[in-house]
Amino acid sequence: MKKPISLLLMTCLFLYHGRGKAQDFRVNEDRLHSTLMTLSTYGKNEKGGSDRIAYSSHDVEARDYVKELMIKAGMEVSVDFAGNIIGRRPGRNPEMKPISFGSHIDEVPNGGDYDGPVGSLAAIEVVQTLAENRLYTDHPLEVIIFTNEEGGVVGSRAIVGALSQEAIQVVSNAGVTQAEGIKLLGGNPERIPEIKRNPGDIAAFLELHIEQGGNLYNEKLDIGVVEGIVAIEWWEISFKGKANHAGTTPMDMRKDPMLPAAELILEVNRIVNSFEGRQVGTVGKIQAFPGAGNVIPGEVKLNLEIRDLSSEKIWTIYKEIEAKAKELAEKSETQLDINHIEVASKPALADPMIREIIQKEAEKLGLTTKSLPSGAGHDAQEMARIAPMGMIFIPSKDGISHAPEEYSSKKDIANGANVLLNTILTLDRTLK
16 A cells, blocks of 8 residues: 555645645735734834834834744845845745845834835735745745835835935934934945845845725725836926015016916816826925015925826926916016926836736635726835836725824735735746
């Protein structure tokens, strides 16, 4: 009589290579939620928000907690020279490039508990689930918890070689420079160039995140398949007239720059809405000089922001706004000055194959989906410079983010983690 070891071996091989069985794996929903709630205690303030800004004592302590979770999941844990936490799980084929995934745990001042932490702790939970089921991938797996995403995607920019010496001297929300903060996290700012990775060094990069918008929540959908992360362009527009006494200057003798500025704000809304698509345009800041209630302004400045997946479309919209601004300046006999402000935020399109895999894996799990762009920046935007990138969104209640009211349900978080898990397994079988 043959020993049952051959049957056991066949079963193990089927678990690893069999597509159907792999779909039966699920993360531990309760454990994932528990770790997320524990992480939320680091920096919790009296208002119910989070003060876990990058480089703060709360951030340092929370990172120690995250490292402990990674070690428990069986990962080899290190901190690179930019302060990024790297958790690595070997694959069956050490020659293969790693599949990397993760997010960040730092928050904006008085922020919420879900933003980056959902993607970070879900990434760890995915590895924990694989370890418990003794399921090994061919590719090595790499969980990355990035440094200071909220203060300028510092860690991801460092990894792709885009973090300049000037950038690390910028003072962070914690009151220390980026360089000083990186040292607090165990990094070495002088050696940051050594961690640069080139295209091809990573097989693929994935990031799970709350939507930070209301599309999924309002439409009662489970998963957002991200098309890409939008480009952002800024301009400062100035109308210059003539400051004068508000009480003694007749209405027909004024050169009031507030009038063309006000009309242009309305025109921005009209022009942006005249194009098909999901582009957005915003005037979020306006200044009048000298800024007194009894003085006709001599100058009015406003800031224009346009976002879209297509840089070409952004500039097409801008040109129409620019033409209208010139028309309004001429009509009001004011001087127009426009300066483009470089914010270095270029579009990052998600890889079509990864998008398709995310879509199919979500459907296999019985989840509803929607393809949509990300209107906010993420570490994935930087990582797309060197690797095929994909992002998974889960609903954010009422579309609220970066506030104490930020919330995603335990079930939604688990759904996102399960899509992440199965996407990684499928990518492992697909990528060579």
